Amino acid sequence: MNTIATVKIAVNALSINKMRSSLTMLGIIIGVAAVIAMISVGSGARAQISKEIASLGSNLLMVWPGTATSGGLRMGFGTTPTLTSDDAKAIAAEVSSVSFVAPVLNGTAQVVYGNQNWSTIVTGTTSNFFELREWPVVSGKVFTQRDVDGATKVALLGQTVVENLFGNEDPLGNIIRIKKIPFKIVGVLARKGQSPIGQDQDDSIYIPLTTAQKRLFGTRFPGMVRMIITKASSPDMIKNAEADITALLRQRHHIMAGKEDDFSVRNLTEMLSTAEQAAKIMSILLGSIASVSLIVGGIGIMNIMLVSVTERTREIGIRMAVGARARDILMQFLIEAVVLAIIGGGIGIGVGAMGSWLISYFAGWEIDISLFAILLAFGFSAITGIFFGFYPARKASRMAPVECLRYE
């Protein structure tokens, strides 16, 4: 008996009992839709995290000043001015596994332009910073090493600052006042978006490091920086760079062997890949919970097929009497189950895609409906059909023709 004829018979048999067939399918529809929606949400979350990692710049190492201990009281990171611009210069000169070094000194300041004012984070750094963060300007240009050397009063604005101070006006070449000191705007930075911790990275102003040290956030420690951002030359070099920087700074700070570092080196990429790992585990978890509902749907198919085999005992007898072999009967019921599962799977994909879209629309989450998820769910539903359809079909095929014909 050919397959097309068998599929036709299966579709006919299913359409005779429409209500029952659609309820059976509903189990599969819900299962497949849940799998698709969960995988989409999960991989969307991962894509979001990857994007944040990319926005931060890759292979970054942050060097923070260490803790101060004052009378047994440990003060926390950044409380003593142990890192200086000279440390940054030394790292750039002596650590070969590092490709960029940017010292950073930042603080919050009130910024005024015309009759507008705005409070934002002002960061002093060197021109390397923008290469390191892979952060280009959309107009004007980045200040140069000469600006840093000469402590000139120039500034680069983030998009949020531009919006709040200038509205639609072009800020380039205008003068703003930061803590009452006039700065000339030499460039506007591209939009960067949120940082992984949810900070608006565009709400910022960048000025030469030396200007920040001397004019804005000066302390009694000359040359002090808040942190040093460095970029390892390649992902494989991150560990090396970490060790080299630690060794160099220990030497420069005259720390004896066995004493604690007065700074700390943190690997940002590692932290974020941990976050990515967590998101991955989350999406696997969600996916497996969703597949439980697919299994429940499969059991629904099995249940209905068993009922159907019993109800159609006489039909099985008739078919056997006119020459159907056990295999023909097996295929008939198996294909019926698979058709149920595949139609359910197809509808489920539609519902799942729509559900994912609704989630992204209302919850504002990023989603990612992948072909992989669709194929996975579809394949899974076909396998569910075969797996849960096999037992009832085999039961049907093993019945004795004489008893089937006698069945009332």
Add this chain to the structure above:
Amino acid sequence: MTGLIDTSDLTKVYKMGDVDFTALQGVSLAIKKGEFVAVMGPSGSGKSTFMNIIGCLDTPTSGKYLLDKQDVSDLSKNDLAAIRNKKIGFVFQSFNLLSKTSALENVELPLLYNGSPSKIRREQSVSALRLVGLEERKNHRPNQLSGGQQQRVAIARALVNNPSLILADEPTGNLDSQTSIELMTLFKKLNKENNITIVMVTHEADIAAYGDRRIYFKDGRIVKDDKR
């Protein structure tokens, strides 16, 4: 005329719990091609068991059964299915048509299981329906047909594969007497004009009278064999 059915010493024992029930105790019978045989006997006399075995729906516990000179007493289930498909047509008391399916598709059913292409299926089914005079009703479903018409669809289904043997198990049991006479006339015609061998179980003597030969069963044995 040559032998079509040849059984020797057929027995059938059913296990019912711990008790063995012997439905057939040694039946030897020969039926030639072109015969019209009526099988009679009270309930439980073993005639249905006998019919099931010669219809290859069931296998004997012991004994030999030659159908068309081929020993079919211990063939596999699949081989038996193939024999039922090619050589035997069944007509049942309760018609046994697929209820949600048209007359034509019911008649096509045996052809579906021997891999005939759909065009040939259609042609053969239509001509089988023509033979029983129901060609114009081919798209009706069984519940849109009268009892006599349903039974004629069943006969068309039995004929569609050009079998050598038609087995009818009380074909008129659910029909009124007028329809019964029409049906028997059809059987007689198929037997005489198309030379189809018919073995028919019946309770009614006037129906049995249409046969050329009457076999009486009692307690699992043939007790009387009337040839005309």
